[in-house]
Amino acid sequence: xxxxxMVVVKQLPDGRARRKRREFLAEIKQLARESYxxxxxxxxxxxxxxSEVLDLLLSCAEQMEKSExxxxxxxxSPEAAVILELTQLTSVVNVFPxxxxxxxxxxxxxxxxxxxxxxxxxx
Amino acid sequence: MELxxxxxxxxxxxxxxxxNSTLPVLGKTVLDRxxxxxxxxxxxxxxxxxxxxxGSDRLHTMIDWAKKGVDQILLILVGSYSDVxxxxxxxxxxxxxxRITRVFDPLGPLGISLLDRQIILNSxxxxxxxxxxxxxxxxxxxxYSVRLSSPSAYRKLVEDALEGRCDVKPNGLEAERNxxxxxxxHVNPSVRLEGSCYVGAYTRLNPGVVLRGRSSxxxxxxxxxxxxxxxxxxxxxTYLAPGLCVRNSIIDGTRLENLDRGISVDLGxxxxxxxxxxxxxxxxxxxxxxxxxxxxxxxxVQVPIVPDAVDRASAQVEANGQ
Numbered sequence: 001x002x003x004x005x006m007v008v009v010k011q012l013p014d015g016r017a018r019r020k021r022r023e024f025l026a027e028i029k030q031l032a033r034e035s036y037x038x039x040x041x042x043x044x045x046x047x048x049x050x051s052e053v054l055d056l057l058l059s060c061a062e063q064m065e066k067s068e069x070x071x072x073x074x075x076x077s078p079e080a081a082v083i084l085e086l087t088q089l090t091s092v093v094n095v096f097p098x099x100x101x102x103x104x105x106x107x108x109x110x111x112x113x114x115x116x117x118x119x120x121x122x123x
Numbered sequence: 124m125e126l127x128x129x130x131x132x133x134x135x136x137x138x139x140x141x142x143n144s145t146l147p148v149l150g151k152t153v154l155d156r157x158x159x160x161x162x163x164x165x166x167x168x169x170x171x172x173x174x175x176x177x178g179s180d181r182l183h184t185m186i187d188w189a190k191k192g193v194d195q196i197l198l199i200l201v202g203s204y205s206d207v208x209x210x211x212x213x214x215x216x217x218x219x220x221x222r223i224t225r226v227f228d229p230l231g232p233l234g235i236s237l238l239d240r241q242i243i244l245n246s247x248x249x250x251x252x253x254x255x256x257x258x259x260x261x262x263x264x265x266x267y268s269v270r271l272s273s274p275s276a277y278r279k280l281v282e283d284a285l286e287g288r289c290d291v292k293p294n295g296l297e298a299e300r301n302x303x304x305x306x307x308x309h310v311n312p313s314v315r316l317e318g319s320c321y322v323g324a325y326t327r328l329n330p331g332v333v334l335r336g337r338s339s340x341x342x343x344x345x346x347x348x349x350x351x352x353x354x355x356x357x358x359x360x361t362y363l364a365p366g367l368c369v370r371n372s373i374i375d376g377t378r379l380e381n382l383d384r385g386i387s388v389d390l391g392x393x394x395x396x397x398x399x400x401x402x403x404x405x406x407x408x409x410x411x412x413x414x415x416x417x418x419x420x421x422x423x424v425q426v427p428i429v430p431d432a433v434d435r436a437s438a439q440v441e442a443n444g445q
Binding site for chain 2: 049050051054078079081082083085086087088
């Protein structure tokens, strides 16, 4: 069954843990397969942006694109926001100061459903 | 009438703070530009010292010069850049027979003073105070000046210089209107230079690079494929990775100062920028005057004026009528 407009909030795994990154990406691939126009909100508080994290964000955006979805980044530190702009990732991910602001905008545009270990939001 | 000049840099004050006067602005540091202007007055007795040096040491130098017969000393604290005409300051000082002349702009003192010999000889060595000369005389300057107290001030000076709003001349050749490129720079034909910008010596702009918004790239930088600079300055010996978009920032090696947010970000761990091995660039300012030691023999030097490669190239262009 294909869900429409699902909104999922997830925290990125530690950039150094390769196995966790693989598992995370597998979940995102599943989300992309099983939903149409999903909205993935990545919570980034105090997460330092490493090249692995940037790579993972790019892979997420790629997967979401396949099902016409979108990735948003919430709670990024000013330093992280600068890096996202510098690397032009802001052209493929939306950046919000907090999860609630990301959800406020996203939820108005999309519905939501439950998904395994992510936080799930009602429209 | 013999004049001496003591140019005092900002120094680091023992912190990580960057001394903006020693950062190049379109090919030459503000310090170098002050030194050239002092040389332009025909002053050969010139010394450059760091403000980290004790005030008593600086005063000692001036007293030493005064004892040796120097009539007046031009003291420049390099915390700002201004287009002030030093010759006019000297003339004003002479005509008014002032003992101390201090240069002000509407915001306050610019750190430029002209001191008479007698004042220096009467100074109080213990308190590092100049002698009882009565009040100093103000020389009010209403032209261009900027205090180099922040990265934003540095960017303002770069932008104003590129737009011709001040007397700072880029160290390069004007390829088009307000587009300045050093003859030793390597600019790929596919590079887009949109509006006023500067490319320094031995800098490489790779295919697809875009410079806009009065951006500057100082000497010995390498900007990789497809990177865009918009209202940005890249300081010497910096490598920038491909595909970046640098806006309203100053990058020095691995450190990025974002002027919008007022924060500093280390790009090193991400591999987005790096520090290149420095190369020596011919300068019109001999290195000997940068000696920070207090050794008497190395402190005062005669400064020869050596035209650098760009000056020669510029002269050649003018001679060819281009």
